[in-house]
Structure formats: structure tokens, C-alpha cells
Amino acid sequence: MRELNVRPCLQADKIEEYMRAWQKRAPDLCKVYEIGKSGGYPIMVAEMTDSSIPDCEKERAILTAQHTMEISGVNTIFSVGNYLLSGDAQAQEILRKQKIILLPCANMFSYAKQDAAYQFKNEAGIDEYAAFNDDLEVDAEKAPAAYALKQLIDKFRPELLIDAHGMWNAGTGCMEVTGAYSFANLNYCYDRSFNDTMNAAAAKAGYAVFSEDAQQSLRAMIPLSQQETYRDRFRMGAPKMLAGVYAYIKYHTLAINMEVGIEESGVLRIIEALRLGCQPLWATQDGGYPVQxxxxxxxxxxxxxxxxxxxxxxxxxxxxxxxxxxxxxxxxxxxxxxxxxxxxxxxxxxxxxxxxxxxxxxxxxxxxxxxxxxxxxxxxxxxxxxxxxxxxxxxxxxxxxxxxxxxxxxxxxxxxxxxxxxxxxxxxxxxxxxxxxxxxxxxxxxxxxxxxxxxxxxxxxxxxxxxxxxxxxxxxxxx
Structure with a gap:
């Protein structure tokens, strides 16, 4: 019988050391700090930007992986951090024009378990991914990871929020999708070609990208959609509040959820999104994300x-x-x-x-x-x-x-x-x-x-x- 082991990843007690090494390596580009606790571990944040450029000139992007037991998502965010400090010319331009906030592993409790049974749980037994309520609040004690992300969203009011999801075992995969399949009909971003360009970066490197044709269904907004005969012909979603929905409602943020089966595919898509944030897009003159x-x-x-x-x-x-x-x-x-x-x-x-x-x-x-x-x-x-x-x-x-x-x-x-x-x-x-x-x-x-x-x-x-x-x-x- 083939045994599927947990993917290679950082141990929970090594994450703080790994991220603080970023700051030691490039103190003018990276600041690392603790924003909370989860499962007895610190929740670590990294801010990456070229400090020689005034902040007033920069767009802001938050990159996170809320389901931390979905290790390919966490690995992807760590990998993007490594790329941004690599000295690559594109990475340097991104840091000149943007402030990138990385929250790679907020739900440390779930991550430390290294067990798929804890994919959607924290120490209080709740899924922090859907911990936002309809009053746009988060219980800081019961959902410390979601509260940490909320603090960052409120502080930075970002133009872009990307949440990477994925798989926990090596040798397993999932359909690579960008900006699709989530609660509250959080399917697509403001400009569909933004997602398409992200996907093209992964496809160019040989990764399979989901066509999403099955997701191009009507939203359940008319009475007919509630009839049993027709329910399966509509995109139902689920009535749950997410960080992406919160960021959109409060700050008109471009929120993208993505599934990552193979880490490099996720990294290429995120880097492409950050690259797009450095230039004037389709129907704008100013550089930045399509949230204007x-x-x-x-x-x-x-x-x-x-x-x-x-x-x-x-x-x-x-x-x-x-x-x-x-x-x-x-x-x-x-x-x-x-x-x-x-x-x-x-x-x-x-x-x-x-x-x-x-x-x-x-x-x-x-x-x-x-x-x-x-x-x-x-x-x-x-x-x-x-x-x-x-x-x-x-x-x-x-x-x-x-x-x-x-x-x-x-x-x-x-x-x-x-x-x-x-x-x-x-x-x-x-x-x-x-x-x-x-x-x-x-x-x-x-x-x-x-x-x-x-x-x-x-x-x-x-x-x-x-x-x-x-x-x-x-x-x-x-x-």
C-alpha cells in the first residue's frame, strides 16, 4: 500500500526563527514581528518593502494561508517571501512599488498538529477561515488567527488580499484554481482577465490550470433558484463570512482565494499578481490593482x-x-x-x-x-x-x-x-x-x-x- 506522508514543511517551532532570518538577511527590506498567539505559538508577520521609497507611493497586498493544515498553501506564502528577498529584478520592482504583508501561518494550532483531522479546527474547535460574523467582528479569544488577519486588514486597508489553500500530503494534488470556489459567492475578482493572467503564468511553466467552465453558472439570486428542480443549475455558495468578504465590504479590496496543488504553481500565480500591481492595468492610467x-x-x-x-x-x-x-x-x-x-x-x-x-x-x-x-x-x-x-x-x-x-x-x-x-x-x-x-x-x-x-x-x-x-x-x- 502506498503511504502518503505530510509534505515537507517547516516545523511549527521553527517558523519564528525562519521568518526572523528574513529580517537579518535584508533589514532594509523586511520587518518581522509577532501579532498574536495560537496553540501556544507566536503568530508571525513579515512586512516587505523597499524602505528607501516613501510609503505614500505604494500599493499594499496581504498574502496569507488561512487553512494552515493545507500545507501547500503555507509553503507557497513562505516561498513568495523567499522570492521577494532574492534580489531578482522583478522582486525589486515589486518592493519599490508595494508593501507586501505576509501572514504565512496564522492558525499555528492546526499547523502544529500535522494531521488532516485538524484541517478546519483550532484550539476552540472552530474553523477560523469562517470566523468573521455578520457584524464584521471576530472573537479574539476563540479565533486568534482570524483576529490577527483582521488586525492586518484594518491596519493596512490593502488593495489586494490573496489566501492560498491546498493539500497536506506529499504525492497528492488538487485542481489548481484562482479566485474560485468559496463561500458567499467569492468567485471572481473585479477584472476576470486579472485572474486569467495569473493562471497563464502557471500554465506557461507547464502546470495544469482549471478552466473553471463549470463555475460560470448563474448566482442564486432569483426565486426560481430555490426550487428543488432547478437548484443544481445555480451557483449556491454558502452564507458564511470570510476575511476576503470582510476586506471587500470594508475596504473595496480585491480578494482572491486560490487552490495550490503544487507549490511552484501557486508561487508563479502570486508573483504574477504582484507584477500586475506594479503597472497600469486595462482601463486605468495609474499603476496598481484594479480597485480604483x-x-x-x-x-x-x-x-x-x-x-x-x-x-x-x-x-x-x-x-x-x-x-x-x-x-x-x-x-x-x-x-x-x-x-x-x-x-x-x-x-x-x-x-x-x-x-x-x-x-x-x-x-x-x-x-x-x-x-x-x-x-x-x-x-x-x-x-x-x-x-x-x-x-x-x-x-x-x-x-x-x-x-x-x-x-x-x-x-x-x-x-x-x-x-x-x-x-x-x-x-x-x-x-x-x-x-x-x-x-x-x-x-x-x-x-x-x-x-x-x-x-x-x-x-x-x-x-x-x-x-x-x-x-x-x-x-x-x-x-
Whole structure:
């Protein structure tokens, strides 16, 4: 009979020594400290970053392995720590642009048992992976490992949280998945291509990557999903709170759970995620993780966090996220090629007074309502002067909320659906902006126009872009 032994790994009483050796090896790059106790062992944390670069310029990522008896996950986080201190050029860039917080082995009780029977247990007999409650709290005495992770999430308010899971015995494996199969429908991150790029890094090295096609099912959000006949056709999830859900709810964090069958596959995927966090991603100009968009209408015109550096964007992200109930936006539908308009509301009472809760309008009636708030829209009216069609104003404001308070303003991003679009005029609340008052970039066959507002913007913000583009053909295509 083939015997499956526990995977090679650090002994529980050697973890502190191993991690403190990181700091001795690279004191300018690594700080190691104890954050709590589990099973009589210290819970150790490592912060890795290039201390010569101001923290305000850095994104933040927390890497952990909550099910510590799933040893391949723990080994993966330790291995990433070794890579970050290796002197590799990519590792150096990551540490220049980010602060990486590693919590490789929080549930030391479970880890020290080296027994799969303790995979989901701690000294209190509970699964710390699901120890967060619906009040967004953790019992520090009963769940010290989950509480340690919560402390780090609250302290750093990270852009990225990765939780590595996996296997305990050598010679065993699991389906390698990234960002899938977890409680509370924590399936996918904000930009699916982020996960796909992570997976591609492992696939390029020869590792099998799960296609996830069976997970692309509908979420159980409609009454039909509760009928026994159809339940198995929906993604049910489970009503449990996780650290990733907590980080998302509190801080708009990009939370990714991953299964690791072979450690190198997990390491390659995480390194790729950290690499992506160093560069401007798909529809952004600023470097960093895809957490900047707070509100979007069908992924076109969007509200983004403001600020000049990573720290200001983080503060802005939290301000906007925590006041999202009181933020609204509207678009004029259908969109008119050559003209794009986007309205943001930071004062629901004023938005309701101006245009109500949306619906069918003539364009001029829509502008009449906004001018009651004091806007001068003469320039905007001239752009739409020869357009007679009615528009449908689609609004997101729902409650009579308080005035949104901001310290770094926000960005309004308008997505013009032509790669060759050339803005002629960009207006904010009727004022024509100079080229220095907005920015433009092209990605994915879109031309994006971004307007950074003042730190304390007006209650209602109407952005309009007049642009030119190459002629397109409409109608039936004959072949």
C-alpha cells in the first residue's frame, strides 16, 4: 500500500526563527514581528518593502494561508517571501512599488498538529477561515488567527488580499484554481482577465490550470433558484463570512482565494499578481490593482477614486466606498456617437429636485432641470442643439442621503467607444476645460477621458465630451 506522508514543511517551532532570518538577511527590506498567539505559538508577520521609497507611493497586498493544515498553501506564502528577498529584478520592482504583508501561518494550532483531522479546527474547535460574523467582528479569544488577519486588514486597508489553500500530503494534488470556489459567492475578482493572467503564468511553466467552465453558472439570486428542480443549475455558495468578504465590504479590496496543488504553481500565480500591481492595468492610467473604479454604468462611464499617489487614492477609495449609498450617477441613453454625457450626484436631495429618479426626457428638459441648480449649460445646449430625440436618463440614486464628504475629490471617466476618438471639447458643469484639466488615454479600442475634480466638488457634476471619430457604417452587412 502506498503511504502518503505530510509534505515537507517547516516545523511549527521553527517558523519564528525562519521568518526572523528574513529580517537579518535584508533589514532594509523586511520587518518581522509577532501579532498574536495560537496553540501556544507566536503568530508571525513579515512586512516587505523597499524602505528607501516613501510609503505614500505604494500599493499594499496581504498574502496569507488561512487553512494552515493545507500545507501547500503555507509553503507557497513562505516561498513568495523567499522570492521577494532574492534580489531578482522583478522582486525589486515589486518592493519599490508595494508593501507586501505576509501572514504565512496564522492558525499555528492546526499547523502544529500535522494531521488532516485538524484541517478546519483550532484550539476552540472552530474553523477560523469562517470566523468573521455578520457584524464584521471576530472573537479574539476563540479565533486568534482570524483576529490577527483582521488586525492586518484594518491596519493596512490593502488593495489586494490573496489566501492560498491546498493539500497536506506529499504525492497528492488538487485542481489548481484562482479566485474560485468559496463561500458567499467569492468567485471572481473585479477584472476576470486579472485572474486569467495569473493562471497563464502557471500554465506557461507547464502546470495544469482549471478552466473553471463549470463555475460560470448563474448566482442564486432569483426565486426560481430555490426550487428543488432547478437548484443544481445555480451557483449556491454558502452564507458564511470570510476575511476576503470582510476586506471587500470594508475596504473595496480585491480578494482572491486560490487552490495550490503544487507549490511552484501557486508561487508563479502570486508573483504574477504582484507584477500586475506594479503597472497600469486595462482601463486605468495609474499603476496598481484594479480597485480604483467605485461605480460604473455597464462598465463604460465610471466613478474612480481621486488622488495623486497610492495613499491618497486609498483614502479616496475608502471615502467613496463607505459613502456609496449616497453617490449616484446617470447617463443619457442611447449614447450619441460624437457626444458623451455623464452625471454624478453627491447630493441625492439636489439630484431628485433637478431631474427626479430618471426616465424619459427631452434633452432640453433634462438640461432645464440641471440649470435650476445654478449650472450654466449654454455651451452644452449648443452641442445638443440639433438633436431632437428623447433620451432615457438612467439613475442610480435611490435614497435621500446625506451630502457626500470627500477630501481628494473623485475622477469621472468617460469611455468613448472608438480607439481613434479625438476630443474637441470637454466640459464640466458647462465650463470648457483646458487640456491640462483632463487626461486622455487609449486602451482596448476605447478612448478614455478622465476628469479629476477638486477636493470638495460640487453636488452635481455633469461631464460632456464632444469628439470626432472615423465614420462607421450602420445597417445590414452583406457578404
Amino acid at each position: 473604479v467605485i461605480r460604473s454604468h455597464i462598465c463604460s462611464d465610471s466613478i474612480l477614486c481621486g488622488g495623486k499617489n497610492a495613499a491618497e487614492r486609498r483614502q479616496s477609495r475608502l471615502e467613496l466606498w463607505n459613502q456609496s449609498r449616497d453617490i449616484g450617477h446617470a447617463i443619457l441613453a442611447p449614447e450619441i456617437h460624437g457626444l458623451q454625457g455623464f452625471l454624478v450626484s453627491l447630493n441625492t436631495e439636489k439630484a431628485l429636485s433637478a431631474i427626479g429618479r430618471g426616465g424619459a426626457y427631452s434633452l432640453q428638459a433634462f438640461f432645464d432641470g440641471l440649470e435650476k441648480t445654478g449650472m450654466d449649460l449654454s455651451e452644452v445646449r449648443s452641442l445638443y442643439n440639433n438633436i431632437e430625440q428623447k433620451c432615457w436618463v438612467e439613475c442610480t440614486w435611490k435614497n435621500d442621503g446625506k451630502r457626500v464628504q470627500l477630501s481628494h475629490g473623485l475622477k469621472m471617466r468617460l469611455a468613448l467607444p472608438f480607439i481613434d476618438a479625438e476630443p474637441k471639447r470637454v466640459l464640466l458643469n458647462g465650463k470648457i476645460l483646458s487640456k491640462g484639466e483632463y487626461s486622455m488615454f487609449r486602451k482596448g479600442n476605447f478612448t478614455y477621458v478622465e476628469i479629476q475634480t477638486s477636493d470638495n466638488p460640487d453636488d452635481l457634476l455633469l461631464a460632456v465630451v464632444e469628439y470626432e471619430h472615423k465614420p462607421v457604417s450602420y445597417g445590414i452587412i452583406e457578404y
